[in-house]
Amino acid sequence: TRGRVALVGAGPGGVDLLTVAAVRALSDADVVLTDRLAEVGDLGALAPGAEIIDVGKRAGHHAVPQSEIERIMVQRALSGLTVVRLKGGDPYVFGRGGEEVAAAVAAGLPVTVVPGISSAVAVPGSAGIPVTHREVSHVFTVVSGHVPLDPRRAEALVHLGGTLVFLMGMHNLVPLTTALVRAGLPEETPAAVVERGFTPDQRSIVGTAATLPDLVASAGAASPSVIVVGEVVRQSEVWERRSDSHGVRSGPVGVA
Amino acid sequence: TRGRVALVGAGPGGVDLLTVAAVRALSDADVVLTDRLAEVGDLGALAPGAEIIDVGKRAGHHAVPQSEIERIMVQRALSGLTVVRLKGGDPYVFGRGGEEVAAAVAAGLPVTVVPGISSAVAVPGSAGIPVTHREVSHVFTVVSGHVPLDPRRAEALVHLGGTLVFLMGMHNLVPLTTALVRAGLPEETPAAVVERGFTPDQRSIVGTAATLPDLVASAGAASPSVIVVGEVVRQSEVWERRSDSHGVRSGPVGVA
Structure with missing residues (x-):
């Protein structure tokens, strides 16, 4: 069975400024793709049991390229998993959300977007x-x-x-x-x-x-x-x- | 003892797009001032025990003037109550949030602003x-x-x-x-x-x-x-x- 993709806005930082829908999406996730812009605190507690993949920049390392992020996101969802792509702020405000939606749609995947506090x-x-x-x-x-x-x-x-x-x-x-x-x-x-x-x-x-x-x-x-x-x-x-x-x-x- | 004022963004509608902080502010409220732009569904369930005051336009009635909204907000908080002013979207996006903050500050009240999804x-x-x-x-x-x-x-x-x-x-x-x-x-x-x-x-x-x-x-x-x-x-x-x-x-x- 096919999985699905949810782009989720993490807001400006902290659990308090997540939406109820974002909290639910994280708790339902099998996989969370995150980066340093999405600072929600204890992601392991918010998404228990999910595989957490950090695709952001880390000291001494390059960021995972956007095409690779989209590839991982689509591949996991096609294998039947519920994938959350967690994004700082709102996915559509300088967040490349439109590109990630397009990648999910091109793969025939169901996709939802949860807005975030920008x-x-x-x-x-x-x-x-x-x-x-x-x-x-x-x-x-x-x-x-x-x-x-x-x-x-x-x-x-x-x-x-x-x-x-x-x-x-x-x-x-x-x-x-x-x-x-x-x-x-x-x-x-x-x-x-x-x-x-x-x-x-x-x-x-x-x-x-x-x-x-x-x-x-x-x-x-x-x-x-x-x-x-x-x-x-x-x-x-x-x-x-x-x-x-x-x-x-x-x-x-x-x-x- | 003095109460306090929280301006809370309700987002575009529905409980799902409230923030965690907004849900908590409502559950802690003694008084909620709301209007038709803040469509969060069952406000009584979100703010149990709170007095709910609708200051919005209703059919055949005029809206409560802004000065009167501020007067009610300040008066209740000065009497020791925790007052939530619930606002559609974000309080600062065409929401007159700045004026309501100024009214609370002028009255010497503690005030917080919880951003909302615009x-x-x-x-x-x-x-x-x-x-x-x-x-x-x-x-x-x-x-x-x-x-x-x-x-x-x-x-x-x-x-x-x-x-x-x-x-x-x-x-x-x-x-x-x-x-x-x-x-x-x-x-x-x-x-x-x-x-x-x-x-x-x-x-x-x-x-x-x-x-x-x-x-x-x-x-x-x-x-x-x-x-x-x-x-x-x-x-x-x-x-x-x-x-x-x-x-x-x-x-x-x-x-x-």
Whole structure:
């Protein structure tokens, strides 16, 4: 008998931000294909009895190529197993979910997709930055920061306005903010980096499009982080004033 | 003793797409403020013993004004109760979460925000449309379709490219697609409406920027629906070919 494939979003990290459907899919799995982006804690407890295959990058090793991931996924399912491909965030947000669905469909396998909490919205939110806010932003754009912004795209982003969220962009923070300012973004536009969202080490570096790169360098902030640019960033000041805040702000544009 | 406030994302509908943290927050709640956008099924079972207050629109009645929702939320929490404000999707995606956080902070209350699965990504995904797809789209923009697009914003969206997602835009489908085409979007750009995502009645209407409004009118599709525009819409054809598809396609740009 034929097995099946489920692409499952793991959310931004931790069991708490898994969905009920994701927990069930893991507990039903015969095989779980995972990588370092899917940080759900004790996977062995969530998927008891399943074979856990780490297809992610490990120190000194290369990642398993995407084609090989798809081959393993399809082969196991064709042999009758229930295969979960666990993916950080949502499978369709820079997750290559569409390619993995296509591989399963091409093999004639039943396939389901369980959405996950995407860092694009949730990590800014965890720092009190709403991607939309009444009378401030009714539009948000999520961009891969993996490659620098070309000037035309930067111009379109600036003309569009609203909230900009860059994922995987920390190594490009200077070129990204520079491209936006060159394209006409006011230098004083609020901008933030939210580092290690949903971990005990989470922190926010809040500044402006002009000051953020230096603030981030001083703070020594690094990946994984989400970059947010726009007026909504000001709402993080409200968040820092809450009575159960654990954050320490060093100043109005300092490390929160 | 003072109580506390938790803003909790309910996701796009159904218990399965609640997070583990959301389920726990509901089970711990003394009071749940909910509305018709937060369709989680049997709320009484999820929040046993809690007072459930429906602050949403009901037939023949007006919605409770936002200020009154915040007043009830704050008052109950100040009286020592654990208050959950349950919100459809994610609290920060057109959810007025930022305002409710500000109200709780102003009252000196502890406040937490539990992110939810946003329809903006999950509903297209449920129809096999990935908001990002390798070599097709590395950027997506989520826009409120509540008001028509002004020509400058439409131009910026067209210049930006990538995937456009409109929420709450069904009553503006004609002006939205017209504004995009007038701003330079090729008429043959794939476009879809995904109606009633994650319900048994879910269906997709797939066409182009030029044909979608007529297809939607013929199909009689209505709110709640998500509108998606961009090359990623083509991936829905792969999804319809999966072996466990329950959909019936009437044609290459027909109702799926």
